[in-house]
């Protein structure tokens with residue numbers, strides 16, 4: 002009896018941990034941590050290991066079969082994860098609510114329906130709202146953000162869509178189109194999270210966190226009632242010891258299995274939803290998308306290696322201008338120019354247009370160009386897309402932002 006419960010709990014915990022690592026392990030915050038290593042193990046080392054064994058033992062037959070079915074799973078926009086996600090939600094509610102409803106105090110009755118229904122509405126909005134860049138809206142999308150010439154440079158054409166890429170957009174190979182203010186492609190939603198559905202996505206994370214936290218508390222209070230009724234007082238007093246504590250809860254969950262299992266499931270998945278919500282709140286605070294956060298951490302590594310140099314735009318007359326600042330007023334401007342190289346720019350360098358690289362016409366040793374200074378900290382680099390938390394929040398919701406002056 003104890004054993005099977007422990008197995009279920011461990012299985013749920015293992016699935017939650019695996020999901021967390023598989024989904025979030027790539028995030029820059031986990032670089033150089035065991036989580037990133039485990040993420041690589043899941044996505045790179047394990048598949049490579051299987052492919053190696055397969056080529057040695059089976060002549061590559063397994064990989065060919067996998068590619069026929071597996072490439073569908075990994076590279077196509079398919080609904081399996083969405084179905085799993087909705088299924089888990091619906092089955093959990095179907096198991097929990099009919100037994101919990103009559104037992105819960107009536108003060109909860111008005112709250113439960115909205116808490117249950119709102120995530121479905123937001124999920125629908127997330128899935129159905131796209132942020133595709135199309136020939137029809139391209140002009141407008143180009144005006145949405147200026148090019149910062151750090152992460153985004155003007156003049157790059159998407160070879161698939163045959164459109165100039167707007168600043169902060171990214172081509173999504175799953176959606177097969179460029180996506181405006183692309184945050185990430187979400188397999189749970191079968192859609193990119195971008196300019197038009199980011200607020201639905203944040204609201205979905207919030208509503209799921211509320212659902213799971215509220216459900217856990219409700220489930221706990223019902224199980225607590227069962228415990229009071231079932232367990233004699235002298236045994237309840239013995240719950241001071243950890244072993245008795247877990248044993249008694251195991252008995253309660255076994256005797257109340259519908260509420261017990263779903264409460265356990267909610268308890269273990271609530272941190273996932275909240276971690277995701279917290280991470281996106283951090284991104285809004287920092288003024289970046291998930292896509293940009295990995296670009297910024299590349300910059301951070303270059304800064305740490307001493308490869309980034311900065312100059313004032315007014316001192317470099319031949320620098321390509323921020324074309325869009327004239328066309329499209331943005332609340333902040335910046336006069337920074339950044340280049341990356343393994344040594345300071347020497348006099349006579351050429352700025353390679355549309356990049357942060359420099360080049361030289363000749364190999365001659367020239368003196369260091371004193372207009373460029375090394376960047377020692379990310380604090381010395383302007384992120385023109387960061388307008389402060391509230392304006393970032395308004396901007397990510399597609400609302401207008403106040404004029405702010407110089408960054």
Ligand SMILES: [Zn+2]
Pocket residue numbers: 159160161162163171172173177178179180
């Ligand atoms: Zn594209």
Ligand SMILES: [Zn+2]
Pocket residue numbers: 173174175176177180185186187192193194
């Ligand atoms: Zn996508």
